[in-house]
Amino acid sequence: MTDPATESQAEALTPRQLAVLDAVLGLMVEKGDQLTMAAVARRASCSKETLYKWFGDRDGLLTATVQWQASKVRAGNYDRQKLDALSLRDSLIRFAVNWLEVISSPTSIALNRLAISHAATHESNLGGIVLANGRFAIGERLRPLLEDGREAGLLDFDDAETAFRTFFGLVGRDVQIRLLLGDALKLSAAEIERDAARAADQFLALHGRAKPAPKA
Amino acid sequence: MTDPATESQAEALTPRQLAVLDAVLGLMVEKGDQLTMAAVARRASCSKETLYKWFGDRDGLLTATVQWQASKVRAGNYDRQKLDALSLRDSLIRFAVNWLEVISSPTSIALNRLAISHAATHESNLGGIVLANGRFAIGERLRPLLEDGREAGLLDFDDAETAFRTFFGLVGRDVQIRLLLGDALKLSAAEIERDAARAADQFLALHGRAKPAPKA
């Protein structure tokens, strides 16, 4: 998550090197599996020798790519504010929309596929990096909102982590696994908005204390 | 799902051939990525030539393996019965327990990793097979229960598919993606039971018509 070793990497890289990583991302999305060093060199217009000099080996290149992408996804954090039922619901929806957009993006799908493949055997912890910057990062970002909501008497739950996992499930449902397995599931912006609102309302139905639509 | 081409395969295989497929499953779980034809032949004590004669090529072997595993997972179907609030809740919990057991089993994890890797490029639709026998199979199995519940006035929903996806999300949450990405998440039988009950109660809180039981 905010582990220095995870962060500093992206900072230490030159624009030229970041361009290489973007080339890797592009290849991952387009070619999927065929992520060969030669293909990267060709796409990035650099030599293989340079790739090895900069990133050590193939795993180093992939790790740097995952971290680079992760650093790009740091979306707008939740800034604490005075919460009422409506702004709470809005914030929940914003989180849900953001998350659905992320997991349905071709880049995320390709990246998760790569990390999952690696999790099978390799030591380089791509899966851990993806988890830290995906599932756990959004958990950390959502927690303040949930706790502010509880503080404000709008939410009711014992454990913020458990509450978050419920929200996570209501938002993601079967979307990510279906996309990873190659299901041709298309999510339009309108559908994402609608699904996000549904998930938020379901979450509020389970954990809300005051009615979202203020009547009294 | 019940496509003949998907089913008949497993029936047409001899016990010896099924033993080979079990060897493949074992290797997948243990070695993950290193699923080489030579390793399969060694483990199954058969020659590579025989593997190619029986399964055509590597993809054929993997496909047969996935289908073989799928045929083993056909767990107890829901048999229609007179539903009351308690038996409905019990049935939901049984489904949830079954699903959590499946997705947290090493075999399922290895299989999904393999299918996801393949979904990136390959044509052989391993991902489709896994989806059909996992996510969609349980959806089909759960649907009669949901509709009987609605029939009996115990559940309230417009679309059974949407209701199922909500249930799916409440049960699975972040479990599958975390396991696939290599998170060392351990689910004991007791935790599975407790999570299943929580998910069922949450689902009933959202879609139940009569009060099922105490809150979580």
Next chain:
DNA sequence: ACGGAACCGTAACGTACGGTACTGTTCCGA
């Protein structure tokens, strides 16, 4: 202008692995 570092393009090397061919053995039916 010169020297060297950085880097591109490409050739070359080693290996892992999918797939094939060959040999020897077992087993079965005539």
Next chain:
DNA sequence: TCGGAACAGTACCGTACGTTACGGTTCCGT
């Protein structure tokens, strides 16, 4: 007893790819 099908074991082939090496070019500092 004989012949052949099935199959184990193994050697072999071709290729793809990670990695290294090398010649040529650009660019910067002196």
